[in-house]
Amino acid sequence: MNLIKTIVKNDAYKPCKNIEDSKPESLEAHKIKTAFFTHPTLTEIGRRLVSHYFLLTAEELAMWEEDPEGFAVEETGGDSWKYSLRPCTEVLFLDIFHNYSQTLTPVLLEMVLNLQGPTNVEDSVQLLMKDAVYNAVGLAAYELFDNIDFDQWFNNQLLGELQVSHHRYKLIGSPPPSVVQRYKLIRRRVIWLIGQWISVKFKSDLRPLLYEVVLNLMQDPDLVVRIETATTLKLTVDDFEFxxxxxxxxxxxxxxxxxxxxxxxxxxxxxxxxxxxxxxxxxxxxxxxxxxxxxxxxxxxxxxxxxxxxxxxxxxxxxxxxxxxxxxxxxxxxxxxxxxxxxxxxxxxxxxxxxxxxxxxxxxxxxxxxxxxAITPELLRIFQNMSALLELSSENLRTCLQIVNAYIYLSATDFLQNYAEGLCRSFCNLLKDITNEGQVQVLKVVEVALKVSPVLGAHMFQPLLPSVFRGTVDGERYPVVMSTYLGIMGRVLLQNASFFSSLLTQMASEYNQEIGQLLGGVIEMWVDRMDNITQPERRKLSSLALLSLLPSDNSVVQEKFCGIINICVEALHDVMTEDSDTGTLKDCMLMSHFEEPKLTDDEEPPTEQDKRKKLLALEDPVHSVSLQQYAYEKLKAQQALMGDQGFGALMETVDTEIVRQLQEFLQGL
Missing domain, CATH: 1.25.40 (Serine Threonine Protein Phosphatase 5, Tetratricopeptide repeat)
Known part of the structure; x- marks a missing residue:
């Protein structure tokens, strides 16, 4: 049988679309195959497979009685067709049916037709044949899509078969487990058959009727029927139409x-x-x-x-x-x-x-x-497992980092005070030999810590921040990594300016540069690589962070004023939208209050973490500070510091078109 299956499926025995391109051996093989698989031969193979090899054997029926669980979960998947007769015949049937469906569909439909109407429960041969034919119809469900109106068949025939009362009988040729409830064969096969068709063709309106059936069969006296019913329930619940x-x-x-x-x-x-x-x-x-x-x-x-x-x-x-x-x-x-x-x-x-x-x-x-x-001491204690997991840096790294994030959102203070030191060591080791995508995942955790707790986060991840600073100044080549570096730099500069100042001092000493000179290099690189940042939230953050350097009488900041304004205007283009009610421009990223979303039945409700993120967003400058208002106030303060004449000269360093766009965004303030 496996040999026939291989011959039927072998692509080498099929001629190319363009006959001239076919190898002579392929054409010869195709000719032999066509000569063998004639209409009468295929019809006979189809009938014989179903009516002979699909029949449940005496051994299988005995197993049903003596070991119902073994019978119900007998292995049929994977490679079982290679060495086990029943899966082997089923796979052969499917392959032949798929390749010769035009010939075999009428054969199978005729077999179905011959078995319609009430089954004689005294006729065990007919019962076994019906089980075999229904098995074939289930296996070939996708091939029979256009040929069987399954909804009608379910209503007119199959439902009735599930409601036949329980009888006892002896099977011809079976050992006298005097023994098996006769019609349970059909109940088990019909509920299996429905499971095979549920994702192929089964009207949504019929589902409640099917749930009634499942409810009844889950109380069937026979364990095999109950297990099969549970399996069909899974297929039904797991279906797209559920x-x-x-x-x-x-x-x-x-x-x-x-x-x-x-x-x-x-x-x-x-x-x-x-x-x-x-x-x-x-x-x-x-x-x-x-x-x-x-x-x-x-x-x-x-x-x-x-x-x-x-x-x-x-x-x-x-x-x-x-x-x-x-x-x-x-x-x-x-x-x-x-x-x-x-x-x-x-x-x-x-x-x-x-x-x-x-x-x-x-x-x-x-x-x-x-x-x-809320955090509990026991939940916090489990994190002791994490350092060994991070050392594996395996395919589970993403989930591990999501777990770290979840702890930060749940209770940043407790978590960071207990574990940040070890976590920082693990991260530093990870960053040495990890892909660019892996680096981004690790750095995003640091970014989350800074977002949730700007002061404690910066303090706890202090050993890791110089490498972020170096990557920024040196102009990291990989855009997504650079974008993450700038996200971290933005958080520190905007929300923990004193820490940024001390980091700048530390790095100036390392680079052997003046503090002002190094700051100038950072701003220049930031402006130059702003296009690496694609997320609107991070673009607004960069703009807020650089604007936070104003007002300033520092000559370096004033030299880079033009770049800061360019970034500010770019970000304003990203976030400003027209208010449909008033017709004025507004910052679309502002969030003013927390609303519980209204959900439909099929939508998942927000998790506790989703709620924590929402509440955090309300305090995040990206969502709580208007970029338009912030830019206006910072420029006003710079003007007050320098006087009109000095400020006018500073504005002249900015491109006139950029100035015009800035004025448009700020008009009315």
Whole structure:
């Protein structure tokens, strides 16, 4: 079978579009292939695969009875087609169907048609055949898109088949597990079939009806049917067409049944499968899950303890916790007694399980911080794991740096006082051998620290700032790194001028230059590289920072006055927009108050961190200071310092067109 599959799929056996370009061997192979795969041969192969090889065997039916979990989660993905008969026949069927769909579609549709109407529950051969044909229709769902009206079939046939009452029977040729509930074969196959078609063709209006079906089948006496139903639920909830409001009336009952199923199953693989369904439901309904998670929250610590030897199951628990924390928001603080030790273990590189748990553990750590209403000593203590993680500088670096940012937003003072010294050392080591993109990620953390806490941030990251200063003066070649350097310089100059002054003194000594001369070099480079800065927020910050040097009687600042004004006018062009009510120009970056956004059902509510960022923005000069007003006041102060004549001479150093634009922006003030 694998040989036939390879022949069917082999591109070397297909002629090129332009026959002249084809190799003689390809043309010969194509000829042989065409001669073999005739209409009658393909029809026979299609029928035989479905009616013979797709039938459930006596061994499989015995396994269903004796080991339902093993039967339900039997491996069919990956490379299983290479060495296992059922996946092998299914993959061969799919490949042949895909390549010869015009021939095989009528064959399969005829088989479906022959099995419509009520099934004789006494006829086990017909039951097994229906299971096999429905399997084929599910596998070929995408190929059959135009040929089957699935919505109509669901309403007229499949729904009825899910409602047939339970009988008991003996299968022809099967061992006498006297034994199997006859129609559960079809219930399990039909709910599987719906799962295969849900993303292909299934009308949104029919979803509530499907949720009714899921609710019933999650109470089916047969475990295999319940597990298959849970899998189809995941496919339904995970689908693009999923609408939360349609699902909410069923949420409480279905979630309760999923939780029961999680407790009932005993195998790790099955528990993982059910946990993935639970995670998916929590993720899609978000905060609507809050009233129903009490039992799950109580059960997960027990499951975590039981799964000590099963790291993949623990990964599934971590994923569930991630979605649970996001759904609970600030209420997730009640989980900390369980949650924080889990994060601690998963992210400790000295513990063997971290090999499996680290990635999900970091994600859980991050969402826990983002949803935390306030710092706790225990939450702060976990950060001891971070220095070893930063030493790895692996693919998890981005998440690690997001975690650092989250701590800064959550409680900058507590965090920086406890950990900034070690963090600064880690950053200095990282910056020595890291890509430009990595440098930007690290430097953005420093920028966030300066934004949240200008004084403490500058003090704590003091050892790192000279390298930023050097990069600026030397004209860092990589634009995104230079832009980040200027963002950091802007924060220090604007919000901690005394620190900037002491840094300038320190660097002048290092460069063996006069302070004024070095300041002139910084301003000149800043003006020259302003185009490296693409974010409007950073462009406005640069303008505010350079304007903060005014008023000044320093000859160097006055020499660079023209450049400062050029940057100011550029930034005014970036941020000034016309007020639709008054027709006057206003700074579009100003934020005056914090509004809770109005959300639709499908939108995620803001996290606690989102709220912290909003409140911080209200105090950030970029969002609280009008650039227009600030420029006006600084120029007025410079004029008062120098007198009209001196100020007039200073303004003459600026291009007349720039002066005209500046006056336009400042008129009316």
């Amino acid at each position: 609408r939360t409001e349609q699902f909410l009336p069923y949420l409480e009952s279905i979630f309760s049944l999923l939780f029961q199923l999680l407790q009932q199953v005993t195998e790790c693989d099955t528990k993982m499968q059910v946990l993935h369904v639970i995670s998916c439901v929590i993720e899609r309904v978000n905060i609507q899950i809050r009233p129903y998670v009490g039992c799950l929250v109580q059960y997960l610590p027990l499951l975590w303890k039981q799964s000590e030897e099963h790291n993949m199951l623990r990964c599934a628990i971590l994923t569930t916790l991630i979605h649970l924390v996001q759904g609970l928001g600030a209420e997730s603080k009640n989980l900390y007694p369980f949650l924080l030790p889990v994060i601690q273990l998963s992210t400790d590189v000295s513990q063997p399980p971290h090999v499996y748990l680290l990635e999900d553990g970091l994600e859980l750590w991050l969402v826990t911080l983002e949803n935390s209403p």
